[in-house]
Amino acid sequence: MTDQPVLDVRGLVVRRDDLVAVRGVDIQVRAGQRVGLVGESGAGKSLTALAVMGLLQLGWTTEGQVLHDGVDLTRISDRAFSSRRGRTLSMIFQDPLSALNPTQRVGAQITGVVRRHTEASRDDARAQALELFTQMHLPRPEQMLRAYPHELSGGQRQRVMIAMAMACYPQLIIADEPTTALDVTVQKQVLRLLDAAVQDRGSALLLITHDLSVIAAMCDHVLVMYGGRVVEEGPVREVLRSPRHPYTKGLLESQPTLDNIELEGTARLPSIRGNVPSLHDMPTGCAFRTRCDRATAQCEVVPVLEGDASRAACWHPEPALSQAGRS
């Protein structure tokens, strides 16, 4: 296999008239790679994903390139794009109840995908759906196929969604907060199933979440988004162990862990001061500077991603781990 990435997003801008939600994002996902996209709500993660899938709502427009499988997806027709969606790239959505058609049996929704993209006969498609349900550990899979979405639990619905996304062995799966809407106890199971399914198929994964622990468990590369831009990116170990951008650092510190509860006792969980600025009054320059302790006049100019092991877009980054030396 060549080293050509399965997804190469270059300079992606997503806007609605004068509202710019994504301001020049580059993402590369190589075959089989698992990339995490992390950030608070409003950072532009979901819009980035929808822009890649070409499923933005009416009124939103994109600029830049989305290269996949040798074509720029922003330039092909809806028909040509449709023949790729669900086949070479597919997507899992956040809320599995609203994301499944309430008036169609879940089995039919899966066989629909299979039959849309392959020559499979009705029976073949049904056998494949059954196989998928078994892989997803759905109980009594044969009966499940005949169920309507409202008859399933949240976890079961999300497993159906994953099965649907996996049905055609896609090169890339985009999962947008796949576990956020689920009960905590179910989240782990669903992640494990997603993990196994991606592994089996050798698919690449672009996982969108606000939860760094999910990234740590699932991904090998991570991009941190803030204010519509990628502010830091690098291998997960690198970025999580020694974050260089103050925002990433703040994000990590505000994650509750057993450690900081035990060590600091009654001390309050640190948080990033201020709020995420709205799209209407995004600061010029570095979007984080209004909340950043290190901000200087220099920060009024947008910093670019720089670094070796991991790259951060910051004028005053934390020293890289390699420079500081591992202790």
Next chain:
Amino acid sequence: MLVFLARRFTFFVLALIASSILIFSLIRIAGGNVAAVMLGKAARPEAIDELMAELGLDRPLPVQYLDWVGGMLRGDLGTSFRTGESVTALLVDRLPVSVPLALGGMALALLVALPIGTYAATKAGSPIGTFVAMASQVGIAVPVFWAGVLLSLFFGVRLGWLPTGGWTPWSTSVSGAVQSLILPVTALGMVMAATLSRYTRTSVLDVMNEDYVRTARASGMTRGGALMRVGLRNASLPLVTVVGLLAAELIGGTVIIEEVFSLPGLARMILSSVSAREVIVVQSAVMVIVAFVMVVNLIVDVLYGVLDPRVRVAR
């Protein structure tokens, strides 16, 4: 599903009973004295009482009610006091006018509104979508009788293509009957289409913004495919309800349109019977109309149960 059907049917029967009591009491309490009207102003009170007894109107109201309902259950809608004609026969005379008018109007409304509303939804935000939305907003404000008057002014008087009013019975000339229905049906249908197309547009727009349509697109349906296979099916749910509610409005429109075009339909029969204080005729005719609306709503709900799996289980 069976439980749902049983519950719905029980309510249908209860609703019929309740509305028959309501109609009966309303008309009997406020309906005036048919005998006094028949005998004229100069009639002696004794003569009026005598005629009342003869017509069976002196009996206690509950007895009269049971008599009326019992008759209807046997298919006997009562008789006119004046002419002695059976109400059933009167209805059979009038229904060939009213039923084609009402159904034609509804059919035209659906034929026009569903495609236009859907089209406007897919073009929302574009000039043509905005135009359709505005046109239906204006159409909603047009009273049905004014639409009728304008149509007959233009096509009847100005162009002379179609009769401005009046009725040619089916038995005399089928094409004549059709011609006398064209303008009334158009007036009724177009005004209802304005309402319905607005609703269609809203429903389709709502559904096309649903997550599951996005999922369908994410799994490889084209925009048109998602609209046809996922969108319309789900948009039909609220629309079915609307069509049911429009049934009552349809009757109201039919009543007025019959007056505009001087069609001898059910509405004119009720109007003239009301002024003649023909209480039995009025109450039976109104009951027939109400029963029609209730049957439509029953069908709508059953259809809803068929279309929406969530209802079947929940009820």
Next chain:
Amino acid sequence: MSTAADGMITAGELAGRGPDPAGARRGRRRGQVNTGLVVGLVMTVTFLAIAALSLVWTPADPNAVAPADRLLPFGSPGHLIGTDALGRDIASALMIGARTSIVVAAGAALLGLVLGTVAGLTAASARPFVDETVMRGADILLSIPGVVFALVLAATVGAGVGSTVFALSVFFTPSFTRVVRAAALRVLGEDYVAAAQLYGRNRLFILARHVLPNIFSVLIVQFTLYFAVGILTEAGLSYLGVGVNRPDISWGMLLKEAQETVGVASPLAIWPGLAIVFAVLGLNLLGDGLRDVLDPRLRKRAS
């Protein structure tokens, strides 16, 4: 009917013909004015102003017969819009007609609103049996076509402004009941209401203090939309001759007269129709605009 009915589409929604999601989204965007709302407001204010003016001044007495001046055309001196077959001034009649529309339609909408609010709040907060009874009763009333009901009532009680208002309000009440109940249930499901109940507040207090203020915007919107329905229905009834009669004047009645006295060829039939379209369109635009502004969630939550 329960299932479809709980979908909460009522005759009023039919009248207002539902919110316009695209419009609502547009409206919420920064710096954009809701044009429908502004246009509707201007039209409605014009309509109300003309009606108010007719209280103190009209060009002529609309009931004054003047055979010499009959059927004057549009633009005649002293009779701006012309005269009818009996020489009565049309502009004056239209102005008085606006007033009648307001008295009848707004009166009926208000009466229906009050009755429907009482019934709807009762249903929403009472025991399930009472709730079920009230709502099924509303369903039954909704099955009786408004025009037929009003026709029978007006013809038996006697035609006129009073009986028309009464007939319309009976026809409106069940729809208001449904809308109010649905809106009230939404508020009653909120956490702060549960908190108030924990504090031992009684039902009436909660309804008055929490529910009513929160459904107020819904009531305003519904009132506007039913005002419009009322104008259309009143015009229809008066056209049938069972609504408003001389010496009172209504637009529907004017249309009826125009058609009766000079045949359908008369341009007289244009003016009352235009007046109705103007008033109804204005109110519907206003109602829809208000809904977008006041309660953008209404549709989402209800469905």
